Amino acid sequence: MTMEIMEGSIAVAETVRLCRPQVISAYPITPQTHIVEGLASIVADGRLDAEYICVESEFSALSACIGASAAGSRVYSATTSQGLALMTEVVFNAAGMRLPIVMGIANRAISAPLSIWNDQQDSIMMRDSGWIQLYAEDNQEAIDMHILAYKVCEDHNILLPAFVCFDGFILSHVFEPIDIPSQELVDKFVGPFTPYQKLDVNDPISFGMYATPEYYLEFRYEHDQAVKRAAEAIKKYGKEFGEIFGRDYSELVVGYKLEDADIAIVAMGSICGTVKDAIDEMRAEGKKVGLLNLRCFRPFPSTDVAKALAHVNTIAVLDKNVSLGAKGAVAIEIKEACYGSNIPVYDYILGLGGRDVRKKDIKKIVDLAEKGEGDMFYGLREEVL
Amino acid sequence: MALGIGCTARPGNSRNNKTGSWRVFYPTMDTEKCTKCGTCQLICPEGCINQNSDKTYSIDLDFCKGCGMCAEECPDKAKAITMKMEEK
Numbered sequence: 001m002t003m004e005i006m007e008g009s010i011a012v013a014e015t016v017r018l019c020r021p022q023v024i025s026a027y028p029i030t031p032q033t034h035i036v037e038g039l040a041s042i043v044a045d046g047r048l049d050a051e052y053i054c055v056e057s058e059f060s061a062l063s064a065c066i067g068a069s070a071a072g073s074r075v076y077s078a079t080t081s082q083g084l085a086l087m088t089e090v091v092f093n094a095a096g097m098r099l100p101i102v103m104g105i106a107n108r109a110i111s112a113p114l115s116i117w118n119d120q121q122d123s124i125m126m127r128d129s130g131w132i133q134l135y136a137e138d139n140q141e142a143i144d145m146h147i148l149a150y151k152v153c154e155d156h157n158i159l160l161p162a163f164v165c166f167d168g169f170i171l172s173h174v175f176e177p178i179d180i181p182s183q184e185l186v187d188k189f190v191g192p193f194t195p196y197q198k199l200d201v202n203d204p205i206s207f208g209m210y211a212t213p214e215y216y217l218e219f220r221y222e223h224d225q226a227v228k229r230a231a232e233a234i235k236k237y238g239k240e241f242g243e244i245f246g247r248d249y250s251e252l253v254v255g256y257k258l259e260d261a262d263i264a265i266v267a268m269g270s271i272c273g274t275v276k277d278a279i280d281e282m283r284a285e286g287k288k289v290g291l292l293n294l295r296c297f298r299p300f301p302s303t304d305v306a307k308a309l310a311h312v313n314t315i316a317v318l319d320k321n322v323s324l325g326a327k328g329a330v331a332i333e334i335k336e337a338c339y340g341s342n343i344p345v346y347d348y349i350l351g352l353g354g355r356d357v358r359k360k361d362i363k364k365i366v367d368l369a370e371k372g373e374g375d376m377f378y379g380l381r382e383e384v385l
Numbered sequence: 386m387a388l389g390i391g392c393t394a395r396p397g398n399s400r401n402n403k404t405g406s407w408r409v410f411y412p413t414m415d416t417e418k419c420t421k422c423g424t425c426q427l428i429c430p431e432g433c434i435n436q437n438s439d440k441t442y443s444i445d446l447d448f449c450k451g452c453g454m455c456a457e458e459c460p461d462k463a464k465a466i467t468m469k470m471e472e473k
Contacts, residue, residue, distance in 0.1 A: 097392065209398070215388065222390070
């Protein structure tokens with residue numbers, strides 16, 4: 001294993017190269033830009049034999065990916081925020097057509113107000129689209145999840161597209177030591193793409209056909225079943241990934257000092273790193289706090305969450321998103337997973353639009369949860385309201 | 386029709402995809418009254434009225450949406466088509 005210090009986006013581009021996509025189509029948007037710039041250079045330099053399709057919008061980018069995937073190619077795209085919002089119609093179509101497209105999401109806030117900074121509202125907005133959603137804590141996870149995603153998505157028992165989500169700027173623009181796996185190992189794990197079915201002039205089919213009321217419900221049921229099946233596929237291939245690359249992804253939820261914790265923090269993405277450091281300091285002060293890192297938001301691992309949190313007496317959920325008029329999307333799921341357990345679940349909406357979340361904030365949130373204060377926007381600047 | 390993964394379908398599939406389920410009213414044809422003028426066949430927007438070998442007409446209820454244009458346009462002297470409520 002060779003560790004290299006690399007920017008997250010460049011590491012993602014280099015890893016996508018190792019997965020040998022045959023078609024790449026994407027439109028640059030902050031903070032995803034370096035990924036597609038990187039891939040454009042890689043293709044132009046002849047380091048990857050792929051079609052790089054330049055398009056005029058994200059809507060077209062994912063549409064080109066749908067066409068290429070349906071024609072039997074392994075494809076890649078990446079976007080964020082407004083780009084993802086513009087893609088919306090195509091996002092749902094790609095999933096309904098059950099095309100194994102992998103797309104990197106450098107998570108960013110949604111307009112208005114305009115913000116180029118990080119939160120997770122963009123991918124959460126696509127919660128119900130039928131894509132798999134994986135969330136990386138650091139850049140090593142971001143690149144590993146790209147490799148894993150191809151394996152899971154292309155399984156003929158799954159056939160779904162996937163988002164690999166990593167926090168914009170906080171991960172996409174950060175230089176940190178990364179192990180970029182060898183081509184040989186990636187080839188061994190991912191292998192060549194074998195389409196389940198494809199567009200072929202000699203044996204024509206159409207994708208994404210019309211379904212009358214007699215069939216639509218059943219299509220949605222089968223799609224839902226496939227997303228649910230993906231949970232076991234991620235675990236299976238995550239274990240296989242660990243055997244080949246030495247980093248295990250067989251769990252959809254990962255605990256940190258959770259076994260004997262009284263208070264559990266539930267979080268998703270890069271914030272988990274901050275939470276772990278805060279937990280170490282709180283543990284030194286005698287507070288039994290633990291973390292449950294949600295690596296996978298869709299399919300939502302309800303049973304795994306309930307099992308991992310069964311012994312705690314308080315749950316604090318950190319949501320870098322909000323379903324306005326309701327709660328944070330993660331808290332809604334955690335409450336559902338823990339229904340009937342009588343463990344109080346407190347939601348904290350925080351870090352929206354790039355607001356820094358620090359160790360002291362995590363400690364304050366634990367204090368609030370202990371006092372039974374939650375279901376709030378954390379860190380509001382009262383003086384500007 | 387078995388569900389194709391990805392909502393895929395082969396050519397000619399629209400024959401299998403019955404679209405008559407939207408109907409609230411369905412047409413009935415009284416072949417005794419029918420003058421075989423063919424107006425109903427010409428007017429049907431779904432092309433689901435077909436002439437039989439004995440020159441009478443029959444209505445393909447697999448695809449008929451129940452718009453009632455055939456009954457409306459059937460000449461006054463015949464009035465061979467009557468719309469009836471679907472019992473669902």
